[in-house]
Amino acid sequence: MSLPQDIFENLRGFSKAMYSTWFYYPPAGIMLDAGEGAASRLANTVFGVRAVFLTHGHHDHIGGLPGIVLARNSAMGEKTLPLEVFHPAGDPYVQLQREYILHLARGLGYELSWKGLSHGEGVPLAAGSGSWTIQAFRTRHVRNQTTLGYKLVEKRTRLKSGLNGLSEREIAAIAKEKGREAVSEQYEHVLMAYSGDSLALDPADIMEAEFLIHDSTFLAGEDREFNVHASLDEALGTAADARVGAVMLIHVSTRYKSAEIEEKVRNAAKAMPAGMRVALFHNAKKIVLREP
Numbered sequence: 001m002s003l004p005q006d007i008f009e010n011l012r013g014f015s016k017a018m019y020s021t022w023f024y025y026p027p028a029g030i031m032l033d034a035g036e037g038a039a040s041r042l043a044n045t046v047f048g049v050r051a052v053f054l055t056h057g058h059h060d061h062i063g064g065l066p067g068i069v070l071a072r073n074s075a076m077g078e079k080t081l082p083l084e085v086f087h088p089a090g091d092p093y094v095q096l097q098r099e100y101i102l103h104l105a106r107g108l109g110y111e112l113s114w115k116g117l118s119h120g121e122g123v124p125l126a127a128g129s130g131s132w133t134i135q136a137f138r139t140r141h142v143r144n145q146t147t148l149g150y151k152l153v154e155k156r157t158r159l160k161s162g163l164n165g166l167s168e169r170e171i172a173a174i175a176k177e178k179g180r181e182a183v184s185e186q187y188e189h190v191l192m193a194y195s196g197d198s199l200a201l202d203p204a205d206i207m208e209a210e211f212l213i214h215d216s217t218f219l220a221g222e223d224r225e226f227n228v229h230a231s232l233d234e235a236l237g238t239a240a241d242a243r244v245g246a247v248m249l250i251h252v253s254t255r256y257k258s259a260e261i262e263e264k265v266r267n268a269a270k271a272m273p274a275g276m277r278v279a280l281f282h283n284a285k286k287i288v289l290r291e292p
């Protein structure tokens, strides 16, 4: 199974513009946003959530956080596991939600911690044998306020550039003489990237991501009243420019009927580069509209 397919199948969540958006990726123990209904959907699997990454403080992205915090204290499971909540530094609505949760959650049986993040900051994850990091990057959604996207980055090792023409024996000889650092170098590979409900991401922030989750609130740019969300063409344009392995569109407006959404995405996906998977997560339904 390819990595984009594996991510697609493992990802759980819900996304409906204005109401609720959240995703849970069990292999990394992370939630991306925490819209309402997340705890009731996750039920006892909520104990797999070790860290929540909030893109911004709009209700449809943080309204389910109290339920997550409380369910991890009361449902049947490992109630002592710590939970970390990461969010854009200085977000006033996250601050209010935090105060509300701290009132609710007096006497929690586990450690709950909060940390504001800024563009470029990274959070190492225990999952992925310690080689996984979540990195925050700036998005364009709320005026005069930081909103963040997140990417799951894996540290990988490859043969140092310039040594590609050498035989295995020659490389081994150099490594023996000068050490492994002389023949190998580390690089960062983006496994998954998430836009929240931002305008189109800067492709440079998510270059060659295996799997991109991108806002597509509007099927057509002319349906947009305020310049805060992406359109279908913009989301696909970013995916193409960033040469991602797969793009999954989310946060689609409720003004469109499901059949219309699927048809428009399927048509637009035909123009995407060969080899790119195009999928949709609308309400609770996850669907592939173009196979690579």
Ligand SMILES: [Zn+2]
Residues within 6 Å of the ligand: 056, 058, 141, 197
């Ligand atoms: Zn928003």
Ligand SMILES: [Zn+2]
Residues within 6 Å of the ligand: 017, 018, 021, 058, 060, 061, 197, 251
């Ligand atoms: Zn939203």
